[in-house]
Amino acid sequence: MGEARRGRVEGELKGLFGYALALTGDRTLAEDLVQETALKALSARRGPSAEAAFRGWLFRILRNTAIDALRARQRTTPEAPEDIAERIDGAQSVLAAGEALSNGLALRFALARLKPAQREIIALVDIAGFAYAEAAELLELPVGTVMSRISRARAALAQEVAGSNVLPLPEARAAARRGG
Amino acid sequence: MDDRFWQELNAYVDGELPPERASAVASAIAGDRTLARQAALLSRAKAGAAASVELPESLAPGNLRRLAAPRAPRFARLAQAAALACLLLAGGLALLWLQASGERAEAPVVAGGGTPAAPAWLEAAVALHARLDDAGAPADALAPGDFPGLLPDLTSAKLNAEPARPLDERALGRGAIVQYRGERGCLVSFIALEEADTALPEALSRTRLDAVLAYRWRVGAIGYLLLAEGMAEARLEGIAETVYEASRRFRPIEPDGRDRLAEARRRSQPCRA
Numbered sequence: 001m002g003e004a005r006r007g008r009v010e011g012e013l014k015g016l017f018g019y020a021l022a023l024t025g026d027r028t029l030a031e032d033l034v035q036e037t038a039l040k041a042l043s044a045r046r047g048p049s050a051e052a053a054f055r056g057w058l059f060r061i062l063r064n065t066a067i068d069a070l071r072a073r074q075r076t077t078p079e080a081p082e083d084i085a086e087r088i089d090g091a092q093s094v095l096a097a098g099e100a101l102s103n104g105l106a107l108r109f110a111l112a113r114l115k116p117a118q119r120e121i122i123a124l125v126d127i128a129g130f131a132y133a134e135a136a137e138l139l140e141l142p143v144g145t146v147m148s149r150i151s152r153a154r155a156a157l158a159q160e161v162a163g164s165n166v167l168p169l170p171e172a173r174a175a176a177r178r179g180g
Numbered sequence: 181m182d183d184r185f186w187q188e189l190n191a192y193v194d195g196e197l198p199p200e201r202a203s204a205v206a207s208a209i210a211g212d213r214t215l216a217r218q219a220a221l222l223s224r225a226k227a228g229a230a231a232s233v234e235l236p237e238s239l240a241p242g243n244l245r246r247l248a249a250p251r252a253p254r255f256a257r258l259a260q261a262a263a264l265a266c267l268l269l270a271g272g273l274a275l276l277w278l279q280a281s282g283e284r285a286e287a288p289v290v291a292g293g294g295t296p297a298a299p300a301w302l303e304a305a306v307a308l309h310a311r312l313d314d315a316g317a318p319a320d321a322l323a324p325g326d327f328p329g330l331l332p333d334l335t336s337a338k339l340n341a342e343p344a345r346p347l348d349e350r351a352l353g354r355g356a357i358v359q360y361r362g363e364r365g366c367l368v369s370f371i372a373l374e375e376a377d378t379a380l381p382e383a384l385s386r387t388r389l390d391a392v393l394a395y396r397w398r399v400g401a402i403g404y405l406l407l408a409e410g411m412a413e414a415r416l417e418g419i420a421e422t423v424y425e426a427s428r429r430f431r432p433i434e435p436d437g438r439d440r441l442a443e444a445r446r447r448s449q450p451c452r453a
Contacts, residue, residue: 011438102227
């Protein structure tokens with residue numbers, strides 16, 4: 001039982017860390033949160049057996065732990081009101097960002113500049129692989145709100161990437177040769 | 181583009197639209213290159229965000245074992261008995277699954293029977309599969325974040341990924357290919373296409389060309405193709421089904437999927453190719 005649960009927790013570590021990073025914006029704090037979450041999950045007497053329920057339970061532990069930790073440090077929690085982004089033309093921003101949207105460094109910088117609630121929904125859906133219904137349950141939101149929130153968060157992400165000066169190395173070299 | 185359609189495009193890329201709306205968005209994408217580009221870029225952003233997370237060393241799976249051991253269960257014997265029962269049940273289910281997989285693999289692989297000409301995409305994929313097998317290390321290897329779709333970890337099936345390469349073939353489209361090599365002569369090619377033909381069905385479908393068995397499917401704008409030559413059919417089908425499920429959720433293969441892959445590998449013969 002212990003080993004099986006450990007294996008399941010280990011399978012979620014990357015998603016948990018991405019989520020913790022999104023909630024805190026701080027790698028060290030995120031690392032501590034994941035360790036604490038893993039400890040809580042491994043030492044709990046009971047945990048859900050179904051795959052999706054187990055994942056939801058694990059991420060809820062992390063979210064609650066993060067909210068407590070952030071409150072203690074008087075930092076912003078992800079409990080932001082819904083209209084978290086001004087209306088951005090996502091379609092145009094995505095085209096403007098182009099191939100840079102697959103550049104890990106550019107994405108990391110852009111994610112760091114988003115609002116906590118935007119980072120949170122991207123971390124859940126894109127990094128941890130939550131379905132909209134799963135994210136809605138965790139965040140206690142209607143599915144429709146998750147749908148609008150992820151689309152606006154991606155629009156904001158694309159806008160940040162498009163406005164970023166982080167370029168893939170070959171493009172950066174070409175820009176440098178051009179004097180750009 | 182209005183906000184409502186932008187939301188639908190995002191939900192389409194996430195595989196979250198109901199079938200009738202997904203068809204409507206797919207039709208719109210098929211008739212609009214800009215829209216197709218936007219859907220492809222959204223998919224890339226999704227893959228890139230997942231790949232941008234670098235797990236610190238302290239959280240590498242093996243290192244988690246250094247954490248405190250779980251609290252001893254109160255009814256340890258009962259738990260052990262339950263675990264044994266689960267193991268027996270899982271073994272039985274695995275046997276049934278392998279048997280069922282074998283039965284499905286016996287079904288005709290090309291509708292209409294006979295020996296119809298292989299589609300161009302399949303010939304191109306098979307040629308690529310063979311060509312890259314001998315190609316050595318690529319000079320243009322892609323970073324994991326640049327892979328346009330889900331890049332599955334198949335190490336539980338004892339298949340190790342080689343560096344991914346960009347792909348741009350007329351009969352297939354633009355995307356990337358990665359090959360997985362086993363210790364018993366197995367080679368699996370996995371392709372993700374950025375702007376898949378929306379006529380490509382979302383459901384997993386199977387086609388054969390000589391000794392090569394190929395599976396393909398679509399998730400939003402991304403098309404996937406998985407093929408191997410001479411691999412035990414039940415094993416390859418298990419891999420295809422597991423990767424298909426993971427790609428639909430765009431998340432790593434679940435622990436039970438990894439267990440199935442490992443079990444299927446244990447029960448299979450070495451590859452013939």
